[in-house]
Amino acid sequence: MxxxxxxxxxxxxxxxxxxxxxxxxxxxxxxxxxxxxxxxxxxxxxxxxxxxxxxxxxxxxxxxxxxxxxxxxxxxxxxxxxxxxxxxxxxxxxxxLGYSYLSSTPLTVSAQPCLNGISRTLNESCSLAVFDDTEILYVARSATSRIMSVALNTGSRLPAYCTSLGRVLLAHFSEDALADYFARVELKAFTDKTVVSERGVRDILERVRHNGYALVEEELEIGLRSIAVPVRGASGNVIAALNIGAQATRVGAKRMREEFLPVLQRGAQELSVLLP
Missing domain, CATH: 1.10.10.10 (Winged helix-like DNA-binding domain superfamily/Winged helix DNA-binding domain)
Structure with a gap:
């Protein structure tokens, strides 16, 4: 380091x-x-x-x-x-307490039909999340099956540094915001593949920013592979992230990049057009 x-x-x-x-x-x-x-x-x-x-x-x-x-x-x-x-x-x-937010926020109101369409097209679970404190917060989800040991629903929270949704969001933080994040978060391993060094995560975020997507392989849970893309508002700022999660034994990284990524990117663009 x-x-x-x-x-x-x-x-x-x-x-x-x-x-x-x-x-x-x-x-x-x-x-x-x-x-x-x-x-x-x-x-x-x-x-x-x-x-x-x-x-x-x-x-x-x-x-x-x-x-x-x-x-x-x-x-x-x-x-x-x-x-x-x-x-x-x-x-x-x-x-x-949460319904008012879900029913009045353009992002969540617009997202569900889009997520349902992506999920039907790829026959995999699709999620939309925003950043909250040091974690990602799921604000919409369309699930085809349960692929994690922990059930994910609207309102669920996961660490940002080792999830595809979180890395897409962190990749577009300012340097000051990113420094504050690392000062407050504990980087701990969930599997033997989890990247837990700040330098390692920063290097990954730089690649995510350059590539325009994040692919995470079994860092949060063994057997889970996911890919995510940013969702931008009218100003061009990243306000959320959209992802697909699948069983690693069934869906390889190459298929995620070649088949899943274009569908996600079209979905993110569809959501961006609907947002103020």
Whole structure:
């Protein structure tokens, strides 16, 4: 690794801040800590842990148990959370928090027919994602089958540095934004093929920027290969990424480049025309 990369690496915190520590570190007098804690409690739930105890939520977020208890009590009173003894889970009403975004954003409104068309053409799962914090957030998806051990749906999140969607988005970051990203993210291996050095990821992003697409082979999960392209708004800025994921044993890299890439590029262009 060169000197500049070493300098960047040395700036990284030795220990990532918990959600609670990040909240407490904010000094804006207008910032509502209680609201931030409530949102953090909601985000603690996931596909893997749909039911959680107060202690488990406290451990996941770093928020004191007493504060977690108050958040859950409030959310339960408002109809967003249910409880079975000491186990808490989200109720369907929680979907209303995200529906306004999905129904009012031109990108998500326009995307689904396009994704369905791509999925039918290639008979593979197609997804659209945006960048959020240090991860990619799925805002639309058309699935033909489940190809990952973890189910992906609208609202799912994955790391950006080792996914095709994430690399397409990161490749179009400014240098300052990219430096901030690497300062905040922990590069960890999901498989023995995951690139976890900052220099290595930066080199890949440079190639993605030059080629106009990202191809990731089994870095997030063994057996998964995916390819993604950028989606640009009217200003020309990249605002989202569009991808196809398939089983690596069934779809080779050459087929993805020659057959899947042109279909994705046409889909991205179709979405760009529809966006303001």
């Amino acid at each position: 060169d000197g500049n990369a070493d300098t960047v690496a040395m700036k990284k915190p030795l220990k990532a801040l918990t959600i609670a520590e990040e909240i407490e570190a904010l000094t804006d007098p207008s910032f509502m800590t209680s609201l931030a804690r409530g949102l953090a409690v909601i985000r603690a739930f996931s596909d893997q842990r749909r039911s959680l105890t107060i202690a488990q939520i406290s451990h996941r977020t770093g928020i004191p148990r007493a504060a977690v208890r108050r958040c859950l009590h409030t959310l339960r009173q408002l109809g967003y959370v249910d409880a079975d003894a000491n186990n808490f889970s989200l109720k369907p009403k929680i979907l209303t």
